[in-house]
Amino acid sequence: MSTQPVERLYARHITLHFGGVAALSDVSLNVRQGEILAIIGPNGAGKTSLLNCISGLYRPQSGELVFLKDGRAHNLLQLRPHQIARLGIARAFQNIELFRHMTVLENIMLGRHVHMRGNVLTCGLYWWRQQEEEIRHRRRVEEIIDFLEIENIRHKPVGTLAYGLQKRVELARALALDPEILLLDEPMAGMNVEEKEDMARFILDINQEWDVTVVLIEHDMGVVMDLSDRVVVLDFGRVIAEGRPDEIRHNPLVVQAYLGDEALMEHLA
């Protein structure tokens, strides 16, 4: 990693209301090239809302949200979700949002959607031109299937898979986009220890070998402290702390936000 961090995405003074409820107030943060940034905070702190703003699902009432790519600044607040995906920001959801009736393979192939050009004519007249494109992208998809070790389920409908595997398929679909920034909303929620370790290994590999910047929401403090380069702490829609994991661990504001949560206190102590 270079000594001078390169900023890839920044939020300035983001404010998001739902009626009278402020989900995010004056939130600022930046994401640096090649890092794993964890966003933590108690339930309802606004973590998912923040990711939703980045993916374009929510539109904050005020603030700035900019993605830097190839020396150009893209104002994410003016883009629709599919345009943001096209820029190279991929997302895996907290509650699995896979296409349940499609096979694992088809789900991941959808991740290639933005890289493919086929239109209704070339697809309908498959053998004319589309077949070549489908096969080319299938190769990339198979690399991801291989990487995430889900070869044996590639033709299974996603709806029939176990929870942990579904989470993995969702990660695969996001990876198929060849993202520059990967947004992961609780990728390990509901997993057992072994599955968590697998997932942690995948995230580290994605980050280090494929040079993908990762923004991660996670409740498991052990995972957060081990994986992340930096941590941002949200509470009641505000950023209350930001820094390296060991700094966050001893920050009195963070300890206060989590006050009463014994399990978390143990990790923070």
Next chain:
Amino acid sequence: MESGIFFTDYRADMALRRKPTQQVRLGLFVAFLLIFPFVASPYWLTLANQIGIATIGAIGLNILVGYTGQISLGQGAFMAVGAYTSGILAARLGVPFWLSIPIACLVTAAVGVVFGLPSLRLKGLYLAMATLAAQEIVEWVITHWTSLTGGTEALVVPAPTLLGARVNTDFRFYWIILVAAGFTALFTANLFRSRVGRAFVAIRDQDIAAEVIGVNVFFYKLLAFATSSFFVGLAGALTAHYRTIISWERFTIEVSILYLAMIIIGGLGTINGSFFGAAFMTLLPAFINNVGRALRDVAPLVATLLPAVQQGVFGAVLIFFLIVEPEGLAKLWRNIKDYFYVWPFSY
């Protein structure tokens, strides 16, 4: 018995018919379709042509409802647009059918996009209401734009001419319908194993996730309406040339509901289900009629009652099939295949 299916390249793994048994089955079906008109009686040929046209319409509707998840009650209207466009072009301007039918399909696709616009904001039952409005509007336009459509009068369409011969018999028309239905089925099968079709299904299953993965949901919803209407228009245009006489009464809301029933009975989001549904819904009334005729001598009472209860019997059979297999005849067919695949073992 097979131990599994293994491929050495992606082309074979991604083929439409992956297994030898599937290929043989398809070959047999095609052979049947080619031999059928030479051995069938005129009565069966008429039924076959009706099934063929209904299959095209059902596949068209399935693209929108079954695959993309956008419910539509405007099927009758879209068929009417196809029928009247092709009919008017042929009858008034003398356009040959091989040109008037594609034009009709494109016009229907355009009309489909217009009436698909509400889908950008509405889902489910609300969208159904909006497409119901399309149905009413198109019916109203046809019955009131007398100078163009002839209003409530029937429109007479000349039988198509192909290679100097008039296509005015069921036998001759069979081949046109066969080519059109084959093209529709193949095009749709291809569509749904590649990029655009995947985007359609993604919208049905999880539209927010589709958007976040990079699918322009607005664009693809309208594209689904266009593609669907294109084939529904094809079914309508073929109806016009086949019947050679059309009136607005052939394209009412009842038609929309009939086609919805067709794809639900057949199987939502399947191509063979569209065919099963079309065949079922065409053959069932014919079957009930024939039973009535056969019983005329034996039990005159049943025969006189049957026309009256025909709709009721029809409904009862539909309900029966839905209870037996809610996923439609296509699922029933798959169950049969699965049974024989592992036969004589039950697992």
